[in-house]
Amino acid sequence: MKREYEIKNLHCGGCASKIQYELDKIKEIKDVNVDFYTKKLKLTMIEPLDENEFLKQLNQIADKVEPGTYFSPKESLQNKSETSQKEKTEKEDSKIEIIVLTIGLTLFVVGLTLEKSLQKDIILILAYGLSGYDILLSAFSNLRKGKFLDENFLMSIATIGAFILGDFAEAAGVMIFYKIGEFFQDMAVNNSKKSIEKLMSIKPDFANVKKSDGTLEIVDPMKVKVGDILIVKPGERVPLDGKIILGSTTIDKAALTGESIPVLGEVEDEVLSGCINLSGTIEIKVTKNYSQSTVSRIIEMVENAGSKKAQAEKFITKFARYYTPVVVVLALLIGLGLPLVVAGGFKLWLSRALIFLVISCPCALVLSVPLTFFSSIGKASKQGILIKGGNYLERLKNIDVVVFDKTGTLTKGKFxxxxxxxxxxxxxxxxxxxxxxxxxxxxxxxxxxxxxxxxxxxxxxxxxxxxxxxxxxxxxxxxxxxxxxxxxxxxxxxxxxxxxxxxxxxxxxxxxxxxxxxxxxxDEIKESSKKTINELKAQGIDVYMLTGDNKKTGNHIGEELGIDEDKICTHLLPEDKVSKLEEIKAKSKKGTIYVGDGINDAPVLAMADVGVSMGKIGSDIAIESSDVVLMNDDPYKIIEILNLANLNNKVVLENVTFALGVKIVVMILGVLGVANLWLAIFADVGVSVLAVLNASKILKEKKES
Structure with missing residues (x-):
């Protein structure tokens, strides 16, 4: 039994990981995914439970991890206006936060210009209180719940410790610049989310249904039935899959297939939901209801991709659970243990211990690594490539064999x-x-x-x-x-x-x-097939072709494409493809991709390390059995997803290396007395901002021609 909830007031990627960890402990839950970027909770229940009691239990867990966070049933059309109002309120709150931070920063600068005095200390305390009052309140609230290791508590202890040690300017400055860093971090994350949401903004808002008396009725696309006649005017998005029965036009498929050039649509041509009608008014007879339409399936695949996490994401989530407690223990040893055996006194070593506390939050990792996969999957969808999960994207970085079906994959399938x-x-x-x-x-x-x-x-x-x-x-x-x-x-x-x-x-x-x-x-060979095979071979990837054709036909097509004769497999029945792929996989040292389109390809698509199906002409069962769907049936998309997988892997390694490297260096410098709390703040929020920006650059990478 599957359930889906909206997540409200979740502002911390690390907290999202902690909530998922706590929900995993509930014995009635089989699978759970807390997605920080889509703000959705998806879970599978072993047995049905009382909805209200179950939701209450979930909300108690969420609120304990991050106060104010809660789950609500999936958003309906009725409460969208409430959500819109809430977004306006959040924008107003953001403006207020900017004003408060500006006042706090101004007071801090004024305080720095004054000579050492009671007046200076009061101004710095005011600057500290204005900027960090919400941090202090959250820390106190969490302390009452027995929660000691969240970033609010650690930041509060570190800055209060600085006040106790007499470093008023450092305490106020660290809190102010921590809040500024958090603000820019949130802004970077939100910009990335908006970019991905824009990529997926293909959902139609309405459908013009033609009634029996010739009048039009504007209805929700989800209420349209198969067989209904729709009117689609120039500039409107096609609401459901159908066939043109009257009129002709040009259609923009870029949002679905990545094709930049509009195509002509005439009577008897099929049109897909999510496309944009550019010129003429057309009448469409609906062939699929909304839940089965192309736009619905695309949105569902991309949204569900977050639940299939890559090993890198799982590792970071697990690493974060142990990293913070270990750093806190080290800070205690430095602050309370070293003064007993090393010269310098408690004040010196407590000061250095505070640096450990400030950089103990693993936000740079728990934010940037999932965002990297999220951005890559979003970017792929814009190019007409649907990747069903980060785990499949991760597998694509280790491929040494690509196996193609012939008909409809390397050839057009138009006999x-x-x-x-x-x-x-x-x-x-x-x-x-x-x-x-x-x-x-x-x-x-x-x-x-x-x-x-x-x-x-x-x-x-x-x-x-x-x-x-x-x-x-x-x-x-x-x-x-x-x-x-x-x-x-x-x-x-x-x-x-x-x-x-x-x-x-x-x-x-x-x-x-x-x-x-x-x-x-x-049959006719697709224009990009030969180019695809040449580039795969240039990358050192072995290319095979499987076909049911006779040897003469198969060899002729294979040779024309540049496939080695010993890798052209002919006279294959569906069951033969399975045994042949097993044989090929046994030779592979890394991983194998199978690319196909038909019903007969479903078993081999499921068996490959990564199964890639053709979404335009492919059968439903082939699409369901695959891990990646190519919406425009272009084999060259294989090159694009391999390049994207390599870029994704590169960015993940950059962020992990950069974040851990900076934190470790600052920890060492802190113990040696070289680093101060200012540098520690950079190692925390500064690194987080840079890592998030690095992850989101994938969305701005230009598609290779």
């Missing part, structure tokens, strides 16, 4: 009949029997045969139809047994077929155990 070879009877008769066999087919080859020529079939005369996946079809028509399929299918039915010297996909036709002839069907 056309190239040649008909008749051995008995007439061409019209051969085509008729071939169409009977393919009458119920959804395969591109079957559709190509059905769309060829003017021969029509009476469905009522089809008395039986049995398809054997990967082989062919056995049909009964006017008491005649018809076989349509591969050469192997014919041989299995004891029908001899002449050898063919031509390449291409061949469909054999027989009636009442007598071979009539064969139909050659041709």
């Amino acid at each position: 056309k009949v190239n040649k008909i070879e008749v051995f008995k009877g007439e061409e019209e008769s051969l085509l008729k029997y071939a169409k009977i066999g393919e009458f119920y087919s959804n395969h591109p080859i079957g559709k190509a045969i059905l769309n060829y020529g003017n021969v029509s079939i009476n469905e009522w005369d089809i008395q039986g139809h049995n398809e054997k996946a990967g082989y062919g079809v056995n049909a009964l028509y006017n008491n005649k047994e018809i076989l349509v399929g591969s050469k192997k299918f014919m041989e299995n039915n004891d029908i001899d077929v002449p050898k063919s010297d031509e390449y291409g996909t061949v469909v054999y036709v027989a009636v009442d155990s007598e071979f009539l002839g064969r139909i050659y069907v041709e």
Whole structure:
């Protein structure tokens, strides 16, 4: 049983990790994900519980970790106005905070200009109180709840300790610049969140439904039914997936597929929800309800991506739980233990211990590492690549083999009949029997045969139809047994077929155990396929192609694409693809990607280290079985996601190295008496701001052409 809640008043990435850690302890919860950036809690229950009591329990945990934080049921249309009002209130609070900080900073500067006196101390205390009153209140509140190791308590102890030691200016300055750093940190995080939200702002707000009397009714897209007729005007977003039944226009698909050039949409063309109608008014017949539409699935995939965390994210969350207590213990040893064995006295070593307390918060890590993955997944969605989780993005950095399905992946999957070879009877008769066999087919080859020529079939005369996946079809028509399929299918039915010297996909036709002839069907290679394979090989990645085609056809396509002959695998049935991928994976030293589009690819997509499906022409089961979905079916997107994975890994390593490196150096300098509380503040909030900015740069990286 799955539940989803909005998270309110959560302002700390470290606190989000602590809340998740506490929720993980609840035995009734199977899986839980607290997402700091989307402000959503998603969990799976082992057994149903009373909603009110359960929510009360969750809110008690959240409030204990970060006072004021609570969960509420997923936002509905009715309370969106309340949320909007709350956002206005938060903006006003932010303005007030800026004013208070400015006054505090001004008092601090004035205090520094004065000579040592009671007046100077009072002004510095006022500056401290104005700037840090909320920190002190939170620390006191947490202390009453038995919570000692949060950043508010540690900052309060460090600055109060400075006052006790007589360092009034340092205490006030540290608190002021800590608050300024926190303000810029929040601003950087919010800007990153807004950038990602903008990337995902594809949800339609309304749909113009055409009523039976010709009038229009504006309704919520979620209330539109399959079969309804929609009017989409120029400049409007297409609300649901459908087919154009009237009018023509140009359509902007950039938000879904990353394609910058608008495409022409005419009658009978399919249009996807989330696209923008640029020119003419069109009428669309809805083919999928909102929950199954493209825009809904994209938003759901991206939002759920946060629940599938990478190992780096899990490590940082676990590391943060131990890091702060260890640093606090070291601070106690320095402040209370070293004066007993080392010269300098308690005042000196207490001062140095305070530095440890200030830099003990691991915010730079718990904020920047998840944000890096969050930014990468958001950036990928803008390019028409849906990555279902940070764990899959992490796997993509260690790939040495890419395995492609042929049809619909490296080729367009738009077959056309190239040649008909008749051995008995007439061409019209051969085509008729071939169409009977393919009458119920959804395969591109079957559709190509059905769309060829003017021969029509009476469905009522089809008395039986049995398809054997990967082989062919056995049909009964006017008491005649018809076989349509591969050469192997014919041989299995004891029908001899002449050898063919031509390449291409061949469909054999027989009636009442007598071979009539064969139909050659041709596919077209995608424009970017060869470029993709060349770049993969240039990166040292082995490329394989799997196909059900005969060896001659498979080798011809593979050689044209530049795939090595020993890596072209032909005559494969669906079950053969599984065993072949197992064989390929056994040779791989790092990881394997499988790229496919059809129903037959679902098992291998699920089995690969990373399964990549084609979202435009791919089957629903293939998309569900995959880890990455390419919305415009362009194989070159494989290069883009590998580059993105490497950039993501680079930024994660930069932030971890930078954050830990600076903190460790400042700790050592603090013990040696070189660093002061000012430098410690930089090691805390300063490093956090820089790490967040570094993580968010992924959103600004230009797409490589």
